[in-house]
Amino acid sequence: MMYAKVIVDVAAARTDKAFDYLIPEELEEMVHPGMRVMVPFGPRSIQGFVWGVTEHTELTRVKPVKEILDPSPVLTGEMLKLGEWIAEETVCFLITAYQSMVPSAIRAKPKKIIRTNVENAELPEVLKPFFEGKTEAAWDDVVQTKEAASALKEMTADGSVMVDYLLKDKTGKKMTRMVRIEGGKTDEDYSRILGAKAVKQIQVMNWISRHYADQAVPVREVQENAQVTSGVLQTLIKKGFLLEESIEAYRDPYQNRVFTESKRPSLTEQQEEALAPVQHALLEQRYEPCLLHGVTGSGKTEVYLRSIESVLKEGKEAIVLVPEISLTPQMVERFKARFGSEVAVLHSALSSGEKYDEWRKIHRREVKVAVGARSAVFAPFSNLGLLIIDEEHEGSYKQEDHPRYHARQVALWRGRWHSCPVLMGSATPSLESYARASRNVYRLLEMPRRVNEAVMPEVEVMDMREELKKGNRSAFSEQLLEKMQDRLEKKEQIVLFLNRRGYSTFVMCRSCGYTPSCPHCEITLTYHHTGRKLKCHYCGYGEPLMQTCPDCGSEHIRFFGTGTQKVEEEITRLLPEADVIRMDVDTTSRKGSHEKLLDSFRKGEADILLGTQMIAKGLDFPKITLVGVLAADTMLHLPDFRASERTFQLLTQVSGRAGRDKLPGEVIVQTYTPEHYSIQHAKRHDFHSFAREEMAQRKRGGYPPYFYLTLITVAHEDAAKVMKTAARIADHLRKQVSPEARILGPTVSPIARIKDRYRYQCMIKYKNEPELIRILNDLNAQYQKEMAEENLTISIDMEPQMFM
Numbered sequence: 163m164m165y166a167k168v169i170v171d172v173a174a175a176r177t178d179k180a181f182d183y184l185i186p187e188e189l190e191e192m193v194h195p196g197m198r199v200m201v202p203f204g205p206r207s208i209q210g211f212v213w214g215v216t217e218h219t220e221l222t223r224v225k226p227v228k229e230i231l232d233p234s235p236v237l238t239g240e241m242l243k244l245g246e247w248i249a250e251e252t253v254c255f256l257i258t259a260y261q262s263m264v265p266s267a268i269r270a271k272p273k274k275i276i277r278t279n280v281e282n283a284e285l286p287e288v289l290k291p292f293f294e295g296k297t298e299a300a301w302d303d304v305v306q307t308k309e310a311a312s313a314l315k316e317m318t319a320d321g322s323v324m325v326d327y328l329l330k331d332k333t334g335k336k337m338t339r340m341v342r343i344e345g346g347k348t349d350e351d352y353s354r355i356l357g358a359k360a361v362k363q364i365q366v367m368n369w370i371s372r373h374y375a376d377q378a379v380p381v382r383e384v385q386e387n388a389q390v391t392s393g394v395l396q397t398l399i400k401k402g403f404l405l406e407e408s409i410e411a412y413r414d415p416y417q418n419r420v421f422t423e424s425k426r427p428s429l430t431e432q433q434e435e436a437l438a439p440v441q442h443a444l445l446e447q448r449y450e451p452c453l454l455h456g457v458t459g460s461g462k463t464e465v466y467l468r469s470i471e472s473v474l475k476e477g478k479e480a481i482v483l484v485p486e487i488s489l490t491p492q493m494v495e496r497f498k499a500r501f502g503s504e505v506a507v508l509h510s511a512l513s514s515g516e517k518y519d520e521w522r523k524i525h526r527r528e529v530k531v532a533v534g535a536r537s538a539v540f541a542p543f544s545n546l547g548l549l550i551i552d553e554e555h556e557g558s559y560k561q562e563d564h565p566r567y568h569a570r571q572v573a574l575w576r577g578r579w580h581s582c583p584v585l586m587g588s589a590t591p592s593l594e595s596y597a598r599a600s601r602n603v604y605r606l607l608e609m610p611r612r613v614n615e616a617v618m619p620e621v622e623v624m625d626m627r628e629e630l631k632k633g634n635r636s637a638f639s640e641q642l643l644e645k646m647q648d649r650l651e652k653k654e655q656i657v658l659f660l661n662r663r664g665y666s667t668f669v670m671c672r673s674c675g676y677t678p679s680c681p682h683c684e685i686t687l688t689y690h691h692t693g694r695k696l697k698c699h700y701c702g703y704g705e706p707l708m709q710t711c712p713d714c715g716s717e718h719i720r721f722f723g724t725g726t727q728k729v730e731e732e733i734t735r736l737l738p739e740a741d742v743i744r745m746d747v748d749t750t751s752r753k754g755s756h757e758k759l760l761d762s763f764r765k766g767e768a769d770i771l772l773g774t775q776m777i778a779k780g781l782d783f784p785k786i787t788l789v790g791v792l793a794a795d796t797m798l799h800l801p802d803f804r805a806s807e808r809t810f811q812l813l814t815q816v817s818g819r820a821g822r823d824k825l826p827g828e829v830i831v832q833t834y835t836p837e838h839y840s841i842q843h844a845k846r847h848d849f850h851s852f853a854r855e856e857m858a859q860r861k862r863g864g865y866p867p868y869f870y871l872t873l874i875t876v877a878h879e880d881a882a883k884v885m886k887t888a889a890r891i892a893d894h895l896r897k898q899v900s901p902e903a904r905i906l907g908p909t910v911s912p913i914a915r916i917k918d919r920y921r922y923q924c925m926i927k928y929k930n931e932p933e934l935i936r937i938l939n940d941l942n943a944q945y946q947k948e949m950a951e952e953n954l955t956i957s958i959d960m961e962p963q964m965f966m
Contacts, residue, residue, distance in 0.1 A: 164190050165219045166227055168201055168210040173255045175946035181210075182219040184226040188308035191315050193227065196235025196242060198268075200228040211260050213242060229302070233274065233318060233325030236264050236525070238544055240579055247575060253938045253958045254565040262565055263540040267518035274301035276314065277408075280322045286313040297407040301325060337408040340378035341395060343370055344405045356403075362394045367403060378407060427613070429468065433461050436607040440469045443583040444476065444547055451574055453554070453599040454587035456609030457847065458818020459616060459782075462587045463493070465609075466550050467500050469585060474504065474530055478547025478582075482533045483569055485556035492760070492782060493552075497533050508534030508541070511756070536561060539569045539576070546580040549573040554586035554595060555811055560963040568961060570595075589818060589849070590811040593860065596853055597867035612822075619789070619820040619827030621845040625836045636736070637729050642790050642830045643736065650740055650769055654825065655785040658733075658772045659816045660726055661796045669696065669707065673716035678708070684915040691727040692748065701917045729792065730772055745773035775812075777819075784823030791816055794833040794841055801912045802965045803865045806840040810852050813844035864904070864927055866961070872926040872934070873962040875911060877955040881920040887954065888922035891941065895926060898937045903928035912965060919955070 167180035183201050185193050193199070197212045202225045209231065237245070237260060245259040252259075261269060277298045282290060288309045292299040305311045317323035352367040369388045370379060381395060398404040429437070436454055443450035456462045466482065473480045484493055497505050506520040506529040523529045524541050532541035536559055539549070551559070551573055559569040570586065577584035586595060586604070599606035612618065624639040634640060649656050668686040670677045679686045680698035687696035689707065697704045710717050721728070726746045733742050743759050750756045756776070763771050764783055771777060771786075797809050813831060821827020833841055843852035861868050876888045888908030896905050907924030914921060928934065938958050948954045 163217065164193070165216050165224065166193055166199065166212045167214040167216060168199060168227075169213050169256050169260065170201065170203055170210040171208050171257055171261070172203070173258050174950065175255075175943050178249075178255045178257070180213045182221055182224055184224045185215070186226050188305065188311050189227060189230060190308075191312055192230055192305070194235050195239065196237035198231040198236060200231060201225070202228060211237060211242075211257070213256075230305075231274075233301075236268065236542070238542055240544070240576070241540070241542065243579075244540075244572070244575060248565050248567050248572070250935055250939065251571070252565045252567050252960060253935070253942050259565050262537070262561075262567075263542075265514070265518045265521045267514050275299070275326050276301055276304055277324045277326060278317075278322065279324065284322070286317070288313050289317070297405070339381040340407050340409050341370070341381055341384060341399070341404045342374070342376075342378040342407070343367070344402055362388075362390045363398055363403075366390055366394060366398060370404075378409065427461070427464060429464065430461065430611075430613060432456075432609045432611060433465050433468075433613075436465050436609055437468055439605055439607065440465075440548070440583050440585055441472050444469070444472055444478075447581045448583070449578045449581050450583045451577065451598075451604040452583060452585050452607055453591055453595050453604045454585060454607045454609065455591050455596070455599075455849070456587065456589060457612060457618065458589045458815065459612040459822045460589075460609040461613040462552070462589075462609065463496060464613075466552065466585070466587070467496065469548055469550070469583075470501070470531060473547035474501070476547055478545050479530045479543040480532075480548045480550065481538060481541050481543065481546065481573070481576075482531065482550045482552065483538055483559070483573065484533065484535065484552045485558045494533060497531065501531050504530045506532050506534075506541075508532060508538040510535060511754075536569045539572045546576060547582050549577055549582070549584045551584070551586045552588075554588045555590055555592040557808075557963045560961075562964060566957075566959050568963075590814045591849075593807060593853060593856060594867045597857070616821060616823070617826060618847045619817055619829050621817055621829040621831060621847070623836045623841060623845050624830055624832045626832050626834050637732055637792055638736070638790075639830070639832055642832065645788055645828065645830065646737060646740075646770070646790070649788045650737065652787075654787040655763070655766070655768075655783065656770045656788045656790065657777060657781075657786050657816075657819050658729065658770060658790045658792060659777060660729060660772070660774060660792045661794075661812065669719060669721055671711035671714065671716055672718040672720050674711060674714040676711050676713040678705075678712075682915070682918045683913060685913055689721055689725070690748070691725075700913065726772060726774060733770060733772070740770050741768040742770045742772055743768040745771065745777055747774070750776065777816075781819050782822055783819075785825070786820055786822070787825045787827050789817055789820040789827065789829045791829070791831045794831045795835050795838070798835060798838060798840070803860070803863060804963075806838070806859070807856055809838075810840040810844050810856075813841065814847065814849070817844070817847070869927045869929055870931075870960075871962060872928075872938070873923060873959045873965065874926070875921055875923045875955075875957045875959070876908075877916075877919040877921045877957075878953065879919055883952075883954070884920045884922045887945075887948075887956070888924060891956070892924045894941065895924070895937070899926065899928065899931055899934065903931055903934075 164185040166183045166185050168183055169180055170177055193212060193215060195212050195214050198209055199212055200207050201210050207228055241263055245256060245263065248254070248259040249256045275298050278285065278293055282293055285293060289304065292304050304314060314323060318325060352364045356363050366384060366388045370384065381392065384395065385392065395404065399406050439450070440452055454462060454465065470480045482497065494507055506523045508517060508520050512520065524532055524543060532538050532543070551570055554570060561567050573584050595604065598604045622641065624641055626639065629639050646656055668677055669689050677686050678696055680701065680703050682703055683698055683700045685698060685700055687698055690697050694707045695704050696707055708719060711719060726744055730742055730744050733740060743763050745759050750759065762768060766785065791813060794809065794813060797812065798805055817829040820829055831841065831845065835841065839855050840852060843855070860866065874891060876884050876891065878884045885908070892905055892908050899905070904927040905924060906927065908922045909924070911921035911923045942956065942958060945954065945956050949956060
């Protein structure tokens with residue numbers, strides 16, 4: 163007898179293990195690790211992943227597996243192991259880790275259809291009854307007997323039968339109805355067989371035999387060309403002249419686009435030097451993490467493309483991760499133009515059906531390259547030759563809810579598993595990665611010069627305190643405004659970057675100082691000009707803008723700070739001749755709007771591109787000669803030890819948009835703290851000096867890369883309960899960890915309340931705690947009951963990126 167070890171789809175401590183189920187005899191040959199199955203669990207049936215198959219069980223009574231949900235495993239052996247590692251490292255349940263690896267479309271229980279690619283006569287006897295006169299049958303009908311199941315397994319293996327999901331929601335497959343001439347007999351005299359009166363039917367048969375003698379043709383095409391209704395075709399199908407079938411058409415988000423490759427650039431000497439070690443590691447099938455530190459415009463993307471070409475020559479596959487916001491159409495275009503249909507693209511702007519189709523192309527080995535945001539690191543390739551992480555310093559590679567994995571760590575794990583190189587690129591690497599490269603844990607590859615030896619843009623820092631003294635209250639310094647006028651006259655393009663969204667940061671009464679804040683979260687409300695509303699960016703609460711102060715009745719309600727909408731209005735007032743494109747969360751929320759806006763800017767339909775973070779990186783437009791950073795210090799004063807690093811990275815990335823072609827570029831950075839070292843080093847494009855100074859600060863404060871951090875946040879509606887629980891956790895940890903580790907807190911979180919839940923946190927700083935993962939998993943298990951019954955939340959974040 164065979165037994166399946168199943169991880170059931172219940173995220174709880176007592177179910178976080180494999181349960182044994184008997185595999186019914188007729189399913190024995192079909193159940194494999196990595197498949198999803200339906201199993202009885204208490205009074206109900208639930209889904210689960212088969213974690214292993216064994217001949218032994220310790221149990222006396224074992225319930226049977228009810229049904230198989232997948233024709234072939236959705237998780238490979240590697241993915242099952244990776245899930246175990248993620249569950250342990252990020253302190254989450256196994257089922258949570260596995261669910262994050264498969265597309266949301268197949269998490270629902272799907273109905274399965276079997277499609278044949280061969281004539282009925284070629285099918286084994288046991289399967290023929292199911293396919294009489296049709297090319298598809300329901301899976302549940304076919305797998306009733308062991309013989310039928312066994313025959314099905316063989317035919318699936320040789321490709322003559324395909325098993326597909328028919329999803330209940332809108333994310334099923336997109337099918338095209340097709341017809342073909344039964345038996346391929348095309349030299350018939352249809353007017354004799356059908357009778358001269360059947361004019362339309364004869365017309366159809368003659369048209370198909372002329373144009374599609376031995377292949378299927380879409381129904382719509384027949385109707386359009388033979389000018390007949392579907393009724394005529396139905397009659398011919400009933401009479402047995404035509405055979406109807408459905409063929410899958412992938413939903414391709416880029417189907418109406420033609421990607422043509424511009425002339426392939428020849429590599430510079432520094433690009434060749436950076437490429438060589440990656441190619442050596444690839445040929446020697448050796449795991450090697452490489453950090454590619456190349457200034458903006460040094461041609462890192464071309465190094466990625468060439469290294470993927472080497473991978474494809476070896477018959478292997480590649481994954482390319484790009485930050486969500488810089489998954490610009492430009493990046494996709496370059497990969498599609500070079501590798502065509504070999505590329506699948508995965509990111510959050512796709513519909514769930516498009517994501518499912520792209521995932522299936524990978525799962526079925528129909529593509530060799532996956533390009534996508536964070537979750538693309540789970541692309542189910544089985545013969546990986548290279549993983550690339552572009553802009554490796556980006557915070558969006560860290561998942562902020564369960565499982566809290568960092569895509570970089572997962573990529574390094576998979577690189578080790580497949581013995582292949584992992585290439586991490588950035589103009590401003592994270593200090594953690596740079597420190598590892600300095601200690602030879604990663605191999606450091608440097609590209610210090612721009613392609614074509616283009617000069618780095620000149621950066622000027624404007625002290626906005628001086629502008630205020632002159633009485634200039636606008637968002638633009640005199641210098642920036644003059645330069646913008648100059649560029650407009652020269653017909654060159656300008657990028658203006660503002661490090662926040664919304665119309666103004668907050669609203670305040672000038673008489674009494676009242677600031678409206680969210681009733682559910684301890685955070686001030688942001689003013690959005692569209693609809694004149696105040697909104698909370700944490701829980702979505704909104705209210706109309708008040709005309710008078712609710713505290714003192716004064717009418718002196720004023721806006722503070724500058725949002726993109728306000729800047730756009732100011733440009734229109736100061737430079738009425740300028741065409742502006744605004745890119746922020748509000749203007750790019752519709753599908754495809756990101757691409758449309760960038761496309762019209764590329765075509766020169768606007769002079770100024772104004773935007774938030776999403777325009778900071780990845781843009782490569784030759785006519786941009788001026789970049790203005792309107793508020794450089796909004797991030798500097800956040801309660802986050804990475805604030806200086808993020809400011810430096812952002813300023814470097816933004817200034818890298820200027821002067822990338824023949825025309826020289828200029829950058830103007832407006833700030834109230836011009837003396838800050840992150841702004842001064844960004845002005846000189848000097849990453850090494852910044853890294854030295856920032857590392858000294860980190861060493862003094864005891865922060866990464868000198869220490870590791872773990873953040874534990876406790877949340878509940880009752881403030882007293884939160885304080886007590888956080889204090890108990892901190893005491894417990896102090897007893898468990900070594901004396902070298904520091905436990906900070908418990909203390910109130912920077913945002914003390916979100917969605918009516920109070921939040922406390924404590925932090926662990928440590929250098930080497932081999933037992934920490936076990937201690938945290940035990941702690942998590944200890945509070946499971948309270949978390950389930952009392953709505954308490956305890957979240958554990960290893961190496962946190964966000965401290966708000």
